[in-house]
Amino acid sequence: MRMSELSRITETPVPTVKYYLREGLLPPGRRTSPNQAQYDDEHVRRIRLIRALLGPGGLDVATAREVIAAIDSDLPLPHVFGVAQRAASVRVDDRAVDAAALERVDALLDGFAIHPENPGRIAAAAVLEAFDAVDQRNADDWSRRYVEAALIVAEADLDTVERRVTRDEKAETVVVGTALGDALFAAFRRAAQEHVSTTRYEPERADEIRRARSTP
Amino acid sequence: MRMSELSRITETPVPTVKYYLREGLLPPGRRTSPNQAQYDDEHVRRIRLIRALLGPGGLDVATAREVIAAIDSDLPLPHVFGVAQRAASVRVDDRAVDAAALERVDALLDGFAIHPENPGRIAAAAVLEAFDAVDQRNADDWSRRYVEAALIVAEADLDTVERRVTRDEKAETVVVGTALGDALFAAFRRAAQEHVSTTRYEPERADEIRRARSTP
DNA sequence: CACTATAGACAGTACAACTATCGATAGTTA
DNA sequence: TAACTATCGATAGTTGTACTGTCTATAGTG
Numbered sequence: 001m002r003m004s005e006l007s008r009i010t011e012t013p014v015p016t017v018k019y020y021l022r023e024g025l026l027p028p029g030r031r032t033s034p035n036q037a038q039y040d041d042e043h044v045r046r047i048r049l050i051r052a053l054l055g056p057g058g059l060d061v062a063t064a065r066e067v068i069a070a071i072d073s074d075l076p077l078p079h080v081f082g083v084a085q086r087a088a089s090v091r092v093d094d095r096a097v098d099a100a101a102l103e104r105v106d107a108l109l110d111g112f113a114i115h116p117e118n119p120g121r122i123a124a125a126a127v128l129e130a131f132d133a134v135d136q137r138n139a140d141d142w143s144r145r146y147v148e149a150a151l152i153v154a155e156a157d158l159d160t161v162e163r164r165v166t167r168d169e170k171a172e173t174v175v176v177g178t179a180l181g182d183a184l185f186a187a188f189r190r191a192a193q194e195h196v197s198t199t200r201y202e203p204e205r206a207d208e209i210r211r212a213r214s215t216p
Numbered sequence: 217m218r219m220s221e222l223s224r225i226t227e228t229p230v231p232t233v234k235y236y237l238r239e240g241l242l243p244p245g246r247r248t249s250p251n252q253a254q255y256d257d258e259h260v261r262r263i264r265l266i267r268a269l270l271g272p273g274g275l276d277v278a279t280a281r282e283v284i285a286a287i288d289s290d291l292p293l294p295h296v297f298g299v300a301q302r303a304a305s306v307r308v309d310d311r312a313v314d315a316a317a318l319e320r321v322d323a324l325l326d327g328f329a330i331h332p333e334n335p336g337r338i339a340a341a342a343v344l345e346a347f348d349a350v351d352q353r354n355a356d357d358w359s360r361r362y363v364e365a366a367l368i369v370a371e372a373d374l375d376t377v378e379r380r381v382t383r384d385e386k387a388e389t390v391v392v393g394t395a396l397g398d399a400l401f402a403a404f405r406r407a408a409q410e411h412v413s414t415t416r417y418e419p420e421r422a423d424e425i426r427r428a429r430s431t432p
Numbered sequence: 433c434a435c436t437a438t439a440g441a442c443a444g445t446a447c448a449a450c451t452a453t454c455g456a457t458a459g460t461t462a
Numbered sequence: 463t464a465a466c467t468a469t470c471g472a473t474a475g476t477t478g479t480a481c482t483g484t485c486t487a488t489a490g491t492g
Contacts, residue, residue, distance in 0.1 A: 002459095003469065015451050018471080023449095035457055035470040045350070052346040054449085056306065061449070081413065085406050090272065090399065106429060109404075112411040113422035116429050120406025127400045130268040134261070134392050137379075145372035146397075147404050149365035154408035156361035158416060163353075176350050178409075181362075182402045183306065184343045188325075188363050189397070190301050190336025192370035195328040197297065200374060206329035213322060213332050218490090220437070231482050234440080239480095251439045251488055270480085277480070 003029075006039045010047040017047070023061055025050050025068060049176065057179030063087045067179075071171045077161075080171045084178040089119040090126075101125035108143050157181060219245075222255045226263040233263070239277055241266050241284060265392065273395030279303045283395075287387045293377075296387045300394040305335040306342075317341035324359050373397060 007014045020026040026046055029037030046068075053064045070083040102125045114121060124143075131139050157177055164170040199206050223230045236242040242262055245253030262284075269280045286299040318341045330337060340359075347355050373393055380386040415422050 013451080014469090016449090018469095019450060022471085033458065033469095036459080036468090037470080048346075048349040052350050056343045056346045058306070078413070081409070085409065088402070089406060090274070109407055109411075111426065112407060113414040113425045114407050114410045114429065115425060118407050118410050120403040120408075120410070124400060124403035124407065127272050127396050127403060130264075130272045131392060131396050131400075133264040134268050135389055139376075142372050142376045142393075143400065143404075145368055146401050147408070149368040149372075150401060150404035150408040151412070152361055152365040152368070153405055154412045156358050156365075157405075157409060158412050160355075160358045173351055176347060177358075180343055180347050181405070182398070184340060184347075184359065185362050185366060185401060185405070186305070186398045187336040187340035187343060188359075188366035189369055189373075189401070190305060191325055191328060191330050191334050191340065192336075192363070192366040193297070193301065193373060193394075194330045194334050194336070195325075196367070196370045196374055197294070198329040209329040209331060210327065213330065218438075229482080230438095232480090235481060238440085247439095249438095249489065252437090252490080253439075 001039050003037075003039065006043055006047070009044055010051070012047055012051065020047065020050055024065055025061065049172070052176060053179050056183045057088070057176075058183070059087055059179060067175045071168070071175055074167075077167065077170055077174065081174050081178075084175045085119050087175075088178050088182060089123050097122055097125045097129065101129045104128060104140065108140065108147055153181070153185060217255050219253075219255065222259055222263070225260055226267070228263055228267065236263065236266055240281055241277065265388070268392060269395050272399045273304070273392075274399070275303055275395060283391045287384070287391055290383075293383065293386055293390065297390050297394075300391045301335050304395050304398060305339050313338055313341045313345065317345045320344060320356065324356065324363055369397070369401060 001009075003014055003017060006012075007017050010017075017026065021028060026043060029039040029043065031037050049068070050064060053059045053067065054061065057064075059067070064087075067080075067084055067087045070080045073080075102121070105121055105125045105128065108124075109121065128139060128143065160177060161170050161173050164173050198209060217225075219230055219233060222228075223233050226233075233242065237244060242259060245255040245259065247253050265284070266280060269275045269283065270277065273280075275283070280303075283296075283300055283303045286296045289296075318337070321337055321341045321344065324340075325337065344355060344359065376393060377386050377389050380389050414425060
């Protein structure tokens with residue numbers, strides 16, 4: 001197919017497709033002449049990946065380029081996982097996090113087999129520090145339950161990757177799952193908050209609200 | 217205190233403090249003359265809140281202004297919760313989500329007492345749609361476990377708010393918890409992923425890695 | 433009385449993600 | 463085969479966001 005069709009199928013404007021090509025997110029098409037090229041299903045797929053990473057995934061173009069390069073490389077899966085993790089994490093300056101916050105995180109993650117450089121460990125310390133700066137209260141009880149939930153999600157993530165067959169499928173799932181998983185969990189969290197809040201404080205209205213959704 | 221001290225305590229440049237004032241994020245100081253004003257601890261607290269929302273919370277200035285206005289208002293807590301939820305959610309165009317994806321989400325959230333407009337419900341549908349566009353596979357098993365984890369987190373969130381005493385404390389905790397909770401969970405998820413991955417695939421290395429962190 | 437610090441208005445910066453224009457050429461259609 | 467549309471690749475422009483800098487008149491300070 002030519003660029004206009006690629007653009008139509010993926011609902012992405014032609015100038016934007018060109019932009020992705022320029023930025024190295026999308027591999028060039030197969031040249032048929034000095035100013036013509038053919039694209040195929042792989043390009044369609046890749047554009048969908050790019051849009052998922054830049055949109056719901058919240059990655060910037062430079063970071064998306066890195067994780068795409070990791071998928072395309074033949075590096076082992078654990079390496080792809082590391083790249084995806086660092087990409088999806090808000091970049092936190094290691095030195096900007098104080099030791100006390102890191103110790104608290106380590107206490108919460110007692111028994112976890114993680115390296116000191118794990119992006120989550122650093123980021124969690126930064127978030128707890130910010131939380132304390134506003135809400136002068138110990139957030140450890142709250143955090144402990146987050147860790148419990150995070151373990152459930154992490155097991156689900158690994159299981160999902162295992163279900164894929166080839167190395168490339170697994171690599172793509174790792175990247176998409178890591179980036180979109182955050183957004184998916186955040187969405188379900190919102191829903192669960194309303195649900196828990198309603199059943200806890202207005203149980204008499206819960207049934208009525210349930211009905212409103214099941215019969216639109 | 218004067219602006220320079222406010223700036224020093226909060227580690228925020230003076231021009232940035234002025235910017236927050238202009239943008240209505242920070243209430244003006246108590247005027248002592250046409251071009252002098254006094255600030256107090258409430259301003260310090262407020263700047264910390266702003267920085268937490270704009271930094272780890274990932275809100276933009278306009279959205280931060282809305283949630284701060286909600287805290288300052290005397291609107292009831294459920295309303296503040298709603299504002300915070302919409303603020304922390306990636307804005308999704310309702311019509312951009314197709315009905316099939318919404319039905320899948322509703323199946324996953326069967327029995328939940330939530331309104332059809334719940335931001336999480338819409339956002340989850342959008343994310344699942346993006347995931348399917350890339351990874352042509354049913355993500356429902358994966359999602360179900362996310363929902364299970366989201367319930368744990370939502371209960372923790374509500375409990376944390378309940379522990380606060382006054383309406384204003386509760387309102388602030390709702391806002392901070394909603395915005396920073398996403399980042400906190402994402403961080404713990406990264407840590408849990410490495411932990412689960414190591415114990416599952418390289419159990420013999422797990423102990424060694426654990427030791428590396430406990431004895432820095 | 434120097435000297436520094438405001439407040440507030442306004443302009444400028446830096447970066448990211450597109451979006452538009454252009455000239456030379458290629459494919460397509462009447 | 464002429465007219466029309468599409469493409470490539472280079473370059474420039476746009477939009478939006480979160481600051482950052484400059485300026486003037488005035489105020490606090492040693």
